Amino acid sequence: MTSSLQTPSTGAKWAVAARIYIPALWLGLIIGISFIEAPLKFTAPGITIPLGLGIGRRVFFAMNMVEILFFIALLAGSLKHGAGKAWSWGVGLVGLMLLLKTAAIRPGLSARTDAVLAGNSDGGSLWHYAHIGVELCLTLALIALLVMAAKRSIGITGQ
Known part of the structure; x- marks a missing residue:
């Protein structure tokens, strides 16, 4: 007797896994870095504004x-096996x-960071609020996915 259920191909399994794991991992990255590490970094003893900005710049670039x-992986998994x-x-x-975030906000934040590090600004800007807003939208979109x-x-x- 044969089963009427078909076993998904390896590619289909990968696509299903990508649709679940990638948004979950990405959410963890955003929560860990943007919503926990970045705000707390500046409250740590001994962290100066220039030091915090230097660390933040490297961390957010890597992120x-x-x-x-x-x-890219999410898109590949979506294109390979249509998802609706x-x-x-x-x-x-x-x-x-x-x-x-990559093409508009990061360059604005980098320019602002350069000005703070050069002593030409006290810090804080609309770029930070734009980044927070986009991170919140990205978080909600990833939760929906x-x-x-x-x-x-x-x-x-x-x-």
Whole structure:
């Protein structure tokens, strides 16, 4: 007797895993770095503004490189095995937030950091608020993707 259920191919399994693990890992990265490490760094004893900015610059550069890799893997998993219109919109929104953060906000923050380190500014700017806003939007979009992927993996439809 043969089973009517088909075993998914290795590529399909990878795509399902990517749809769940990548948003989950990306969320952990954002929560750990943007929402925990960055604000607490400046409250640590002995951390000066220049030292905190120097550390932050390196950490956020590395984080951004990992986010780009996450997005490429997420996109590859989505394109290889179609995931529905809502999923596509979610991935598009994540990509847009990443592009905005990488191409517009990071250069503005870098210029602001340069001015603070040169002594030409006291710090704080609208760039920081823009970064926080985009991180919040990215977080919500990743949560939505994770919920959609979890629902799909346990057989709840409606995407």
